[in-house]
Structure formats: structure tokens, C-alpha cells
Amino acid sequence: MTTISDDELGERLRRMFAADDPVPPAAIEAAKAAFGWRTIDAELAALVSDSLTSAGAATVRGTPPRLLSFANGGVTIELEVTAEDGTARILGQLSPAQPAEILVEFIGGDRTTEADQIGRFGVDGLPVDWLRVVVTAGPDRTRSCTEWFKP
């Protein structure tokens, strides 16, 4: 057998990956389109806890609801997310508790609802895909937007 140099072997690998496993053009187009989801007037509420990353979650049989908590300086958005039979359902709680306009966005559409006086809301029939929740609340109509999450 003939051995080739490491550099030559590396070049063969580079050519192989480029020829046989290029980034799919549809994925590139989706990545470019992701720029359209830029929010200018909403403050990001970052993920602060996720039941999926706590120990033991993966060993529970069945699919228990996933608990996600997002927060920024003004509001905490707690979500219970359930995926069943191809659709997702969100139950939410705002704190401080307050009424608010709720927008749930996903790739290809959105849904609106309202949080009640004690900050509760719910939306079902959502796609099991990337979702985020935009909350508009308070006298200044401050907008907060969760990071994207997937049920």
C-alpha cells in the first residue's frame, strides 16, 4: 500500500466533505431568512432555566411537560410546553403578574392571545418547531421577547 502525507490526506478529506456533504442550499436560504426575525424594539428575555437540562429529566418515561423560564430586567416569563400528536401547547405565567398582549411566533406564522389579570395565558395547536413568545405589557407597552425554543 502507498501511504500519503498528512497534508495530502487532509486535502482528500476536505474535498470529500465538500463534494459529498455540502451545506444543503435550503439550509443556507433558511439561515439568510432568519435575519428577518431580528427584533429591534423588544428586549430579549434570556433562558434562565430549562427542566430538560436538569438531571434525570431524560430518564422519565413518556414526555412530561417541559418547563422553561425566561427573564430580563423587567419580566419573568415561565412556560410549560407540551408536545403531543404533532402539535404543541404552551401555558404561561408572567411575573410580576399582569395583563399583557401575547404573541407566539413560529417559522411561517404567529398566534396572539392575552394574559389575564394574574398573568396567565395559554396557546395550543402550535407547530412542534421553533417558537418564541413576545410579551407587550405595562403603561409603556414594553415588549419582551423570549429566546427561540423548540418543544
Next chain:
Amino acid sequence: MSTGALAQRTRSGCLVSIVPVTDFDATTSLLAASMGEQRAWDAIVGQYSGLVWAVARGYRLAAPDAADVFQATWLRLVEHLGDIRDGSRLGAWLATTAKHEALALMRRNSRHVPTADIDVLGGGGRNTSTSVDDGLLRTEEHSALWRAFGKLSDSCQRLLRVIFADPAPSYAETSAALDIPVGSIGPTRARCLSNLQALLGALA
């Protein structure tokens, strides 16, 4: 630098051709994108798609799952566009984010399947199901190399995927993608390539 020039270059030669690193300025592109310039964003996507894809594929994710990780990584960058000022850190940030998203996807997957299947999905494991590698074109020209590559350890496959992504990532980006110190990239690369040589010889 005009972002228009970047965009044209991206449109004409995106990804497969080697975009000279010196012609892409990450800091300028980040700034322009954070001000709403779609063409600057497209240039960033063009520059780093190969790296992000390589990280996702390095976890031996099937094509639909790799595409999901890829999309998630770019959604995260849109969210955090204003937070990254230093363009020299952008590639490492994307590599780290892609790695986190790959691990998050494997956690989600393991949650939605019976526990018996978790070993197959969790991190590529030892049991490689055929579906894990699907989506590859596997041309005849490279079939022997693919076979040898597939027999490498998970860590070597991940490393070689990233190192030989196109365009070639920097040491800082490679280090972020693989969680290994910059100083051990060279020796690990040499060891993995040597293992690959041996496997190729054995299969010949």
C-alpha cells in the same frame, strides 16, 4: 469595506469555492448586520456556514437534525447580534453555539423516544445506525475514504470534520468547536490522520 462587494462575492461563489479570509471582515459585517443590512448578514452566513455544518455533522446527526442545529445556530446569532462586537470572536461564538444546539437536540430526541433507543441517538455512541449517516452523497471516488472515516472514533470524526471544513476554520474556532485547547489541536490532528491512514491501509 462595502458590504455590497461581500454580498456579490457570496452570491457568486458561496461556500463551495474558497472565499479568501482576508476579503471578509467580520467586525464590519457584524456592525452592518446589527444595523439591519441583510447583505452583510448573508456574507456572515456565507463565511461560516461550512463551519457550523461541520460541527453539526461532527455529532453524526442525520441531515434533518443537522439542518435543525444549523438553523438554530443562526437564529441564536440573530438574537445576540448586538452582543458580539469583536468580529474575531464571531466564528468561535458560532462554533460554540452550534455545539450547544447539537447537544440540546440530542437531549430533546432522547426525550421523545423510548429509552432503549437513547444509546443510538445520544452523541453518536458506539452503535451507528445507518440513519445517523444519511443525507451523504458518498460518491464512488470517495467511498473507500468514507468507509475508513466511519470507523474512526467519534472524537476523531468530529475533529477532522471541523478542521477540514471549508473555508478552513482558525485554531480559535476549532478549539471552541471541539472543546480542546489550541495547543492540542496539532497533535490530535496528527494522531487522527495516522489512525485514518491505518484504516485506509487495512481496507485496501
